[in-house]
Structure formats: structure tokens, C-alpha cells
Amino acid sequence: MLTEVGPGKPMGELLRRYWHPVAGTSEFERMPVKAVRLFGEDLVLYKDLGGRYGLLDRHCPHRGADLSYGYVEPEGLRCNYHGWQYDHGGRCLAQPYEDMQDPAGTLRRNTRVKAYPVREKAGLLWAYLGPAPAPELPDWDLFNAPNGFAQAVFSEVPCNWFQCQENSIDPVHFEWMHNNWNVRLRGDHGPYVPTHVKVEFEEFEYGFVYKRLREGESEDSPMWTIGRVALWPNGFYLGHHFEWRVPIDDHNTLSVLWVLSKIPKEREPFVQERIPSWHGPIKDPATGRWITSHVDNQDFVAWVGQGAIADRTRERLGRSDKGVVMMRLRFFEQLEALQEGRELKGTIRDPALNRNVVLPSVCREEMLNGVPLAELEHHPILGGMLQDFFFQAGQPDEVREAYEQAVGRKTRGEKFFKLHEGGSFAHKGE
Numbered sequence: 001m002l003t004e005v006g007p008g009k010p011m012g013e014l015l016r017r018y019w020h021p022v023a024g025t026s027e028f029e030r031m032p033v034k035a036v037r038l039f040g041e042d043l044v045l046y047k048d049l050g051g052r053y054g055l056l057d058r059h060c061p062h063r064g065a066d067l068s069y070g071y072v073e074p075e076g077l078r079c080n081y082h083g084w085q086y087d088h089g090g091r092c093l094a095q096p097y098e099d100m101q102d103p104a105g106t107l108r109r110n111t112r113v114k115a116y117p118v119r120e121k122a123g124l125l126w127a128y129l130g131p132a133p134a135p136e137l138p139d140w141d142l143f144n145a146p147n148g149f150a151q152a153v154f155s156e157v158p159c160n161w162f163q164c165q166e167n168s169i170d171p172v173h174f175e176w177m178h179n180n181w182n183v184r185l186r187g188d189h190g191p192y193v194p195t196h197v198k199v200e201f202e203e204f205e206y207g208f209v210y211k212r213l214r215e216g217e218s219e220d221s222p223m224w225t226i227g228r229v230a231l232w233p234n235g236f237y238l239g240h241h242f243e244w245r246v247p248i249d250d251h252n253t254l255s256v257l258w259v260l261s262k263i264p265k266e267r268e269p270f271v272q273e274r275i276p277s278w279h280g281p282i283k284d285p286a287t288g289r290w291i292t293s294h295v296d297n298q299d300f301v302a303w304v305g306q307g308a309i310a311d312r313t314r315e316r317l318g319r320s321d322k323g324v325v326m327m328r329l330r331f332f333e334q335l336e337a338l339q340e341g342r343e344l345k346g347t348i349r350d351p352a353l354n355r356n357v358v359l360p361s362v363c364r365e366e367m368l369n370g371v372p373l374a375e376l377e378h379h380p381i382l383g384g385m386l387q388d389f390f391f392q393a394g395q396p397d398e399v400r401e402a403y404e405q406a407v408g409r410k411t412r413g414e415k416f417f418k419l420h421e422g423g424s425f426a427h428k429g430e
Contacts, residue, residue, distance in 0.1 A: 002331055003160045003309050005247040006040035010335045011162075012247075015039065016130035017344050018233055019137045020246045021256045022055075023125045024152045024277020033077065035068035039129060040249040045118070048072040054088035055127050057114035062095075067113075090115030122258065123152055123275025135347040136354040138206075142242070144356055145367045147270045148260040149406045151399055152277040153392050157300050160309040161234060161253040164245035167299055168236035169323035171212040171228075172196050177298050185292060198224075201323035203330070206346045207232035209360055210323050222362040229359050230327065232346040233334075239361035240382060241391070243296070251308045257296060257392060261385045262366065264373035267408050276399045280392040293415065296392045388414040 005012040022036060028047040035058060036045050042058040044067045054077060060067055065081035072078070076087040078094070085094040092111040099105055117134060119126050122143040128134045157164065167173065179193040194215035202209045211227035213219065229237040236243040241259040248254050257280075263270045282300050284291055290304070291297040317325065334345055348354045361367070363381045377383050388411045389395045389403075404410050 001335060002328065003162050004250055005161065006250065010338070011331070012039050013130075014331075014335055014338050014344070015233060015247065016128075017135070017338070017347065018130075019119070019126045019128050019134070020234075021124040021152075021244055021258070022127045022246060022254070024154065024275070025120055025123050025125060026274065026277045028053075032072045033068055033070060035066075037248050037252075038127065038254075039247050041129075043116070044068045044070070044077070045125065045127075046070075046072055046077045048076055048088075049074045052088055053118040053120065053125060054086075055116040055118045056086055056090060060084055061111060061113055084111070086113050086115075088115060088118070123150055123277060124256070124258065135349055136351060138348055138357055139354050140237075140242070141356040141358050141364075142237075142240070142260055142361075142367065145260060147263045147265075147268045147370055148367070149263060149270075149272055149403050150258065150260045150275045151403075152275065153255075153257040153259075153280045153296075153395075154277065155255045155257075155280045155282050155296075155300070155392065156248065157253045157255050157282065157303060158251065158308065159253060159304045159306065160250060161245045161247040163306050163310045164253050164255070164299075164303045165230075165234050165236075166324050166327070167303065168230040168243070168245075169201065169208055169210055169327050170320070171199050171210045171323075172320045173302070175214075177302060178295055181292075181298065196320075199320060199322075200224075200227075201326055202227075203326065204360075206357075206359060207235070207237075208323060208327060208330075226360050226362045228362070230323070231359070233331075237359050237361075239363040240367060240385075253303075255296065255300070259385075259389075259391060260367065261403060261407075262371060262376065262382050263406055264376050264408070265370040266373055267406065268370060270406055272406070276396075276402065278394070278396050278399060280394045291393045294393045295390055387412050390414070 001010050005015060016039065022038060023034060023045055033044060033046045036043050043055055044058045045055050047053050049072055056067060058067055060079040062082055062084050065079050067077060067079055070077045070079050073085060076085050076093055078085040083096045084092060087093055090113045092108045095108045098107050116127050116129050119137050121137055126137055175193060175196055183190060183192060196212055196214055198213040200211045208230040209227040211224050213224045231237045234245045244256040246254040246256060282291060290301045292301060337344060366382060371379060377386055384390055400411060
């Protein structure tokens with residue numbers, strides 16, 4: 001029930017009631033049409049010559065031709081096989097030969113293709129695959145934070161979406177998968193970072209908050225007083241970036257990373273004209289092994305290692321898994337809510353309430369008000385991004401160069417990263 005996402009499946013129907021990021025707007029500077037697969041459905045995403053986006057069934061209803069090879073018109077997408085043309089709502093606009101033979105357009109007026117709404121926000125294209133009326137596309141306040149350099153990264157991960165999302169409510173993994181594993185990846189045997197002594201989980205309107213405390217920390221640490229957000233239903237929010245786990249089908253997940261890097265206060269005002277997006281590799285082509293150097297790539301290793309769909313009958317859950325259990329139970333409850341026609345968790349219906357929606361953040365003040373360069377360099381959360389892009393491997397040179405121009409300095413081209421509580425500082429590699 002929690003893993004199957006195809007049409008008609010309980011979880012598939014639940015997740016279709018939310019907006020999902022499915023591509024970057026910058027992708028359509030290079031190509032106007034893209035084949036996509038979402039929730040077990042083969043679709044085509046396009047931007048027509050009029051600047052409007054559409055998401056249609058990948059196959060033309062005429063004779064099943066692949067619309068990802070179609071071409072855009074001032075309005076809509078035209079099939080390259082016989083010229084049938086469709087708008088963003090799935091309405092057939094033209095059937096050239098049929099219309100010539102039947103000026104009344106009887107066949108055309110009775111032909112439609114499956115279509116889903118698409119919206120643009122924060123350099124991302126968002127799709128809604130559920131029934132009307134759609135809820136509001138959340139306007140998270142980080143999307144509107146000033147003087148930041150944003151970028152979006154996409155990767156296709158060969159496993160089920162739910163084991164990816166469970167990572168979002170698992171604080172203890174950070175100590176071992178990112179902190180201590182990086183120690184070993186650098187060739188060192190220690191010292192390891194302070195261990196967790198206490199974790200807590202709380203539910204709120206837009207998801208769950210996890211809080212953690214490590215040896216040597218006091219309870220006034222923002223990681224304990226504020227925490228981090230497992231964003232409902234399939235996201236993660238850490239104050240300066242989002243992650244979403246969008247189901248491609250039961251066995252594959254589209255990982256979407258959106259990062260806002262703060263520009264030093266001395267470089268303000270900064271207005272980003274274009275948000276770049278890129279696709280990150282997940283395997284080393286030379287060895288065929290998973291890439292392990294960057295934070296999200298390390299997570300991918302854990303997710304895929306559980307199998308295409310994790311066998312949860314073999315689990316031995318511990319006390320650190322309290323948040324995972326809470327989230328699973330809430331999903332079961334929400335599946336019942338869907339059957340009963342109740343409003344679902346985290347949906348926003350009132351446009352007036354959907355403006356700069358605030359989520360718990362340990363660095364919200366800095367993201368809104370700015371940080372001088374001298375402080376930013378030593379900031380425990382934001383400072384690591386001045387060193388290099390430690391989230392995912394494969395950042396294109398043009399994106400790195402655009403960021404360097406924005407911040408007014410070169411990054412270091414690190415090979416390994418030394419991650420600290422709540423953030424990252426780079427460790428110089430050889």
C-alpha cells in the first residue's frame with residue numbers, strides 16, 4: 001500500500017493529490033519536448049512556441065505514435081506522424097487530412113489526449129496528476145528569499161520512492177553515512193564525530209520535524225530547538241535547500257534537489273536572472289560503482305542498497321526509527337482519509353494563505369537578511385557552499401562559474417568533504 005504508485009493504486013492516488021517537481025525550466029532552453037515517466041505513466045512534457053507548458057500522454061490516440069518526437073506549434077504539440085495537434089488541455093486542435101475531408105471536424109472534436117496541468121515556480125516545472133480542483137502549488141518562503149543563487153539537480157534512482165522518503169526522517173544516519181563515512185573515504189580511521197544522545201520527532205501541518213542532540217551539545221542548539229523538516233508527502237527541507245522524491249514508477253524515483261546558496265552581504269543586491277538545472281550522475285563510469293563523494297550520492301547508495309522495493313518484513317526497527325514509524329502510520333491514516341473524502345494533510349486551498357509559507361528553519365534569519373563574507377565563511381550551515389557544491393557530483397562548469405561570479409570568488413574544487421553538524425565545510429583532497 002505504501003510503495004505502489006501506479007494508476008488506481010491507493011498510494012498512487014494519494015500522491016496524485018499533490019504538486020510534484022518534474023523538470024527544470026532551463027531544460028527547455030535546449031529542447032522544447034521531453035519524454036517523462038511519472039507514477040507509472042509514460043508522458044511527454046513540452047513548451048510550445050507561445051511559451052505555455054503542457055504534459056500529455058506520450059502516445060497519440062490516432063495510431064499510437066510517440067509524441068516525444070512531435071514538434072511544438074504556437075499553440076500545443078503536433079504529432080510528427082500525421083500532424084494531429086493537441087493543446088495543453090488535451091484538446092485536439094487539428095487533424096489536417098481528416099479536417100479537409102470533414103470540414104465539420106467530427107473526429108477532431110471527439111478526440112482528446114490525456115493531459116495534466118503544469119506550472120512554473122522557482123526554476124522548476126511542477127505537475128499535478130490528480131482530479132480537479134488542484135490545491136495551491138505551495139509558495140515556500142525560501143523560494144522568495146533575496147540575494148541567493150539557486151540551482152536544481154535531477155537524478156533517476158533505481159528504487160522505490162518510499163525508502164527514499166524514509167531517509168528524510170532518519171537523523172542518526174547523518175552521523176554515520178555522511179560524517180563518519182567521509183572520514184573513512186578520505187583514508188582516515190578517525191576520529192569519528194560525537195554520537196547522537198537524543199532524538200525527538202514532532203508532527204506539524206506540513207510534515208514532521210526531527211530534532212537531534214549530540215554529545216557535547218546543549219539543548220539550546222538550533223538542531224534541538226528547531227530541527228529539520230520531513231516535508232509532506234515526499235520532501236525534505238533543511239532551511240537552505242529542498243529535496244523531493246518523485247515516483248517514476250514502483251521501482252524508480254526522480255530525485256529533485258533545489259539549493260539556494262546565500263550571496264555574501266557585500267555582493268548585494270544580487271538578482272538571479274536564470275535558475276540553472278542539471279542532471280547528476282549516480283555511477284562512476286570507470287568502475288560501475290555508485291558515486292560516494294557527495295552527500296546526496298551517499299544517500300542514493302543507502303536507498304538502492306535496500307533493493308528495488310525494500311522488504312520491510314525483514315526489518316529490526318530500533319528506537320531511532322520512531323520517526324519512520326510515525327510517518328508510516330500517518331500515511332496509512334491519510335489513505336483512509338482519501339477513501340472517506342476528507343481533506344489531505346499539507347494541502348493549501350486558500351490562495352491568500354499561500355504566500356511565503358514558512359517552514360521551520362535553523363537558518364531562516366540568515367537566508368532572509370544576509371550574512372557578511374567573513375561570517376559566511378565560518379557559518380556552520382551555509383559556509384560549506386563557499387568551498388564547493390557538496391550536495392551532488394557532476395556540477396557543470398557553467399553552473400559553477402555562474403555561482404563563482406555571483407559570490408565574487410572561486411570555489412576550491414574539493415575531492416572530499418568534511419561534513420559538520422547542520423552543514424558542511426570542505427576538506428582539501430589530494
